[in-house]
Amino acid sequence: MLKITCPVCGLGADETEFTAGGEAHIVRPASTDPENISDEAFRDYLYVRDNPRGLAHELWLCARGCGKWFHAVRDTYSHEFKMFYKLSDPKPQLNLTKKPRARAKAAKS
Ligand SMILES: [Zn+2]
Structure with a gap:
């Protein structure tokens, strides 16, 4: 347990x-013009998640x-859980064992 x-x-x-809620700190692509959010950026927001071997931020x-x-x-x-913190607390910086996967840009330029 x-x-x-x-x-x-x-x-x-x-x-x-x-109840586990998955990866934390997922940010919705922001734009004042939603038509310019790329399909790749929105796909990444909805479906692409990091799967690190080591420390990970999670929602519970x-x-x-x-x-x-x-x-x-x-x-x-x-x-092993290393720490718990409120949603209003800043994201602690971790020494990740795996470099996070790069996400697509939020908007086409
Ligand atoms: Zn509680």
Whole structure:
């Protein structure tokens, strides 16, 4: 069992009390002219995810506690959680073992 501690309400429990939400910090392509967002940029936003061997930012839902989403940093190799932080907290910088895949540009130029 993976032990998770919610940074919002402090609930500490097995991962079965929480719901995984996938990769964190996915940013929707922004544009004042949506017609100029490339298909590749929107495809990447919807479907392309990093799959690092090592530290990864993840979204988790405190399903049995406060019902709030929060972020976690987990080692995908050992499954060990390194830290938990609120959505309002800044993204911590990690020493990733794998360089993140480059994403397509948000808009055609
Ligand atoms: Zn909670």
